[in-house]
Amino acid sequence: MNLRVLLVPVVLILLAYIVWQLLLALRERRAAAAARRALPDEAGSAEDSADDDGFDYAPALRAAPAEDGPPAAAEKAPAAAESFQLELDVQQLRRDVLRLQAEEQARRQEVIALNEQVQALREQVEGLQAGHGVSPEYNEALVLARRDYDAAAIADRCGISVSEAELVRSMTRRDDRGGEG
Structure with missing residues (x-):
């Protein structure tokens, strides 16, 4: 009985922590969706509508007045999203290059094998022509x-x-x- 009394508060604290983490994740997702909408890229807006199923959860971000101070959060989010997208593109290009290099190596092996076959056939033809x-x-x-x-x-x-x-x-x-x- 004493164990139940101690276990119930621990479970409640864990549930509160899980709910808190979910709320933080939703807030970050909304901020990322708003940042993508702020980009002039039309591909990002098509992804937003597919992700959110047409339901806008986040309020629209307003640009902060221009000051000589540090850049506003709205300006940092598109830059972060753009750099993330560039990193993804670089990784995809690396995979493509590796795949193409493997294909080229396979083609080279095929060419070498075909050259050997052609050489053997030439020798056979020379032998046949010589004996004619x-x-x-x-x-x-x-x-x-x-x-x-x-x-x-x-x-x-x-x-x-x-x-x-x-x-x-x-x-x-x-x-x-x-x-x-």
């Missing part, structure tokens, strides 16, 4: 000659004589000059 109309025995020698291997390296790798390798090299040089002219 030539004995299968000299296909590899022709490919190596087009890659500017010397006659001794071609002969060793393909198992042909050095003179045959020289002949293959001269044929590729002739074909290359004939294709250019």
Whole structure:
């Protein structure tokens, strides 16, 4: 029974504190809504009407007479709201930049993979072109000659004589000059 007597005032004090905090939050929200309405930006007024459901709780703020003293509270609120909006915009731009950088990195990886595939296909085409109309025995020698291997390296790798390798090299040089002219 003694515990109940002590618990009831504590609960009442907590409830009073919660109500006080709610009233402070409402007052701050009203001040922020009034500050947004004071801005010439039309986007802010559209947000106010959506937030308040068309019901104006806060009185309109009047500008203080111009003095040489510190700026009025009405002038501080728009500046704070504007700086907050700018900070949000900066954060959004940073997220966008990070997303774009990730996309660019993915595109670069794709380009590298495609370049490797193109190079492999070029080598296949060279091999096919080299072997077109030539004995299968000299296909590899022709490919190596087009890659500017010397006659001794071609002969060793393909198992042909050095003179045959020289002949293959001269044929590729002739074909290359004939294709250019």
